[in-house]
Amino acid sequence: MSNTxxxxxxxxGVTSSLGKGIxxxxxxxxxxxxxxxxxxxxxxxxxxxxxxTLNPYEHGECYVTNDGAETDLDLGHxxxxxxxxxxxxxxxxxxxxxxxxxxxERRGEFLGKTVQIIPHITDEIKHRIQxxxxxxxxxxxxTEIGGTVGDIESLPYIESVxxxxxxxxxxxxxxxxxxxxxxxxxxxxxxxxxQNSVKSMREVGVQPDIxxxxxxxxxxxxxxxxxxxxxxxxPEAVIESKDANSIYEVPILMQNERxxxxxxxxxxxxxxxxxxxxxxxxxxxxxxHPKKKVTIGLVGKYIELKDSYKxxxxxxxxxxxxxxxxxxxxxxxSEKLNDDNIAEKLKNLDGVLVAPGFGxxxxxxxxxxxxxxxxxGLPFLGICLGMQCAVIEYAxxxxxxxxxxxxxxxxxxxxxxxxxxxxxxxxxxxxxxxxLGSYACELxxxxxxxxxxxxxxxxxxxxxxxEFNSKYLEDFESNxxxxxxxxxxxxxxxxxxxxxxxxFVGAQFHPEYKSTxxxxxxxxxxxxxxxxxxxxxxxxx
Ligand code: GLN
Numbered sequence: 001m002s003n004t005x006x007x008x009x010x011x012x013g014v015t016s017s018l019g020k021g022i023x024x025x026x027x028x029x030x031x032x033x034x035x036x037x038x039x040x041x042x043x044x045x046x047x048x049x050x051x052x053t054l055n056p057y058e059h060g061e062c063y064v065t066n067d068g069a070e071t072d073l074d075l076g077h078x079x080x081x082x083x084x085x086x087x088x089x090x091x092x093x094x095x096x097x098x099x100x101x102x103x104x105e106r107r108g109e110f111l112g113k114t115v116q117i118i119p120h121i122t123d124e125i126k127h128r129i130q131x132x133x134x135x136x137x138x139x140x141x142x143t144e145i146g147g148t149v150g151d152i153e154s155l156p157y158i159e160s161v162x163x164x165x166x167x168x169x170x171x172x173x174x175x176x177x178x179x180x181x182x183x184x185x186x187x188x189x190x191x192x193x194x195q196n197s198v199k200s201m202r203e204v205g206v207q208p209d210i211x212x213x214x215x216x217x218x219x220x221x222x223x224x225x226x227x228x229x230x231x232x233x234x235p236e237a238v239i240e241s242k243d244a245n246s247i248y249e250v251p252i253l254m255q256n257e258r259x260x261x262x263x264x265x266x267x268x269x270x271x272x273x274x275x276x277x278x279x280x281x282x283x284x285x286x287x288x289h290p291k292k293k294v295t296i297g298l299v300g301k302y303i304e305l306k307d308s309y310k311x312x313x314x315x316x317x318x319x320x321x322x323x324x325x326x327x328x329x330x331x332x333x334s335e336k337l338n339d340d341n342i343a344e345k346l347k348n349l350d351g352v353l354v355a356p357g358f359g360x361x362x363x364x365x366x367x368x369x370x371x372x373x374x375x376x377g378l379p380f381l382g383i384c385l386g387m388q389c390a391v392i393e394y395a396x397x398x399x400x401x402x403x404x405x406x407x408x409x410x411x412x413x414x415x416x417x418x419x420x421x422x423x424x425x426x427x428x429x430x431x432x433x434x435x436l437g438s439y440a441c442e443l444x445x446x447x448x449x450x451x452x453x454x455x456x457x458x459x460x461x462x463x464x465x466x467e468f469n470s471k472y473l474e475d476f477e478s479n480x481x482x483x484x485x486x487x488x489x490x491x492x493x494x495x496x497x498x499x500x501x502x503x504f505v506g507a508q509f510h511p512e513y514k515s516t517x518x519x520x521x522x523x524x525x526x527x528x529x530x531x532x533x534x535x536x537x538x539x540x541x
Contacts, residue, residue, distance in 0.1 A: 005133035006267045007172045009161045010144045011208070013197025014179040018214045019250075021074035023177055023241065024144045025081035026251040030260035032082055033275030036139045039132050040078040041090045042071070043125070044146040045153040049095040053431050060307025064461045064513050065090070068437025073310045074144065076513065080314055081251070083518040089135075092128045094153060100124060117156055125160040140267075149176075150200045162205040173266050176201060176208035177241075180215040180223070189217055191227050198231040209266050210237040212259070218242065237262050248284055248317070248517060251277065283321055283517050290326035294531040297346055299369045299386075300355035301362035303331040309355055311512035312383070318515045319524035327528060337365030342372045350538075351379040351503075351531035354386030356463075356510065360409045367393045379503040379530035381523070384464055387506030388418045391468055391496060394481045408466050419469040421492075427465075435462050439487055441494040441509065447484035449495050449505050452526025458485075460494075460509035467508065468493035503530035
């Protein structure tokens with residue numbers, strides 16, 4: 001089927017942050033619901049090889065795939081919408097493109113030719129776009145191009161799109177996302193930025209087929225006709241994308257605007273009628289009409305930029321809906337927590353989640369939050385560094401090992417209860433060298449986590465260098481902290497739980513990467529359930 005794969009390119013104009021990822025994921029959802037196999041890919045124009053080494057303040061969370069790729073957070077949206085795993089091939093950066101071209105040059109593969117942006121870099125980009133198409137798994141590949149048209153760094157990508165349009169004519173389609181701002185003083189929606197942005201596209205040889213216009217107000221017929229005329233697209237191909245309350249409404253909004261129908265028509269694909277999207281709509285109904293509410297404290301150090309915890313926040317949307325419950329996240333800065341203010345800062349919470357992270361900033365605040373949750377019987381979920389903090393806290397305050405720490409924070413510490421993994425000790429490069437991707441884990445019968453999953457064998461994604469130091473396992477277990485999940489091959493402790501606590505689970509892996517609308521994550525569902533139960537008990541007392 002590879003020669004018939006259709007390619008849809010999604011570009012952005014006027015400004016960044018218009019939500020290309022959500023539009024791409026929504027369109028993909030609609031096409032998938034019509035029976036097509038669809039995947040989405042993100043091309044990022046920065047020079048980092050991947051976002052693994054980026055500070056979350058730069059681009060938000062680093063998302064991790066089953067095969068261990070460290071990727072842009074948009075891939076999380078793709079998986080959450082489509083419920084189909086992505087892989088290494090779904091995220092490509094300029095750094096990676098250049099790296100492979102330069103490697104080829106060093107191997108002499110260009111046979112003495114001068115290596116140039118056109119054709120060598122653009123060939124590599126086109127190759128990366130078509131890897132997914134040629135896999136034979138997908139009828140449609142949607143490629144989202146990061147950045148905004150007109151950026152110097154996006155140029156080779158737009159040029160590659162131009163070449164693909166030329167080479168594969170009927171197989172390709174371009175959707176351009178723009179902004180139609182409302183000028184309050186004039187009381188009008190303005191189309192000029194959209195006109196200019198399409199003009200910039202045409203200057204580099206690409207005429208968009210469809211315009212998705214982000215707007216705070218309805219685009220009436222006359223505005224649509226005006227945009228169509230000035231931008232060389234048909235009026236039906238001017239799609240309004242009004243601000244939505246939830247990203248999960250966008251597929252329905254796009255369906256109402258007939259985006260999928262226009263796409264099918266332009267790609268020459270048969271239109272077999274509207275998809276029902278029943279499960280999706282059921283989820284939306286539960287999300288929009290919750291019967292209960294819990295408040296969960298999310299303790300992290302990047303909370304000024306909530307995108308740093310995107311997958312966690314979305315997992316609460318899914319698991320909240322599954323429990324017919326609104327999850328109100330209270331964002332708590334770990335750097336601001338200490339013994340004196342912890343009760344005040346964490347008051348009226350129904351559960352506490354201590355977030356993943358790296359380095360020493362804010363770590364003592366996280367440990368203080370764990371202590372409070374453990375001592376007050378508040379449902380607790382620790383993820384990755386959050387689990388490691390739970391181990392450190394237990395060592396210090398229950399085992400009485402005052403000097404317990406992680407060697408990530410204190411290289412030479414007396415009780416290294418969290419220590420660098422053996423296989424990490426010889427590694428010096430930081431990029432792509434953590435323990436990454438999916439690994440098996442075996443859960444202990446009767447544990448909270450086994451109950452949440454309803455099964456013993458699970459697979460979850462990882463992103464860490466440090467681990468529970470098994471040398472001390474016996475000390476922990478005989479004092480009430482149990483290892484309730486382990487890697488079946490290495491024995492690495494993946495999950496810890498505290499006995500005699502309503503619900504206290506620390507996971508070395510990242511459950512948030514696998515939660516989707518159609519498959520809300522069992523561990524989050526279990527956590528929200530525990531928070532609901534805790535709330536009821538508090539109210540009853
Ligand atoms: N910094 C810790 C480690 O590398 C935890 C990583 C994380 O939270 N993702 O092991």
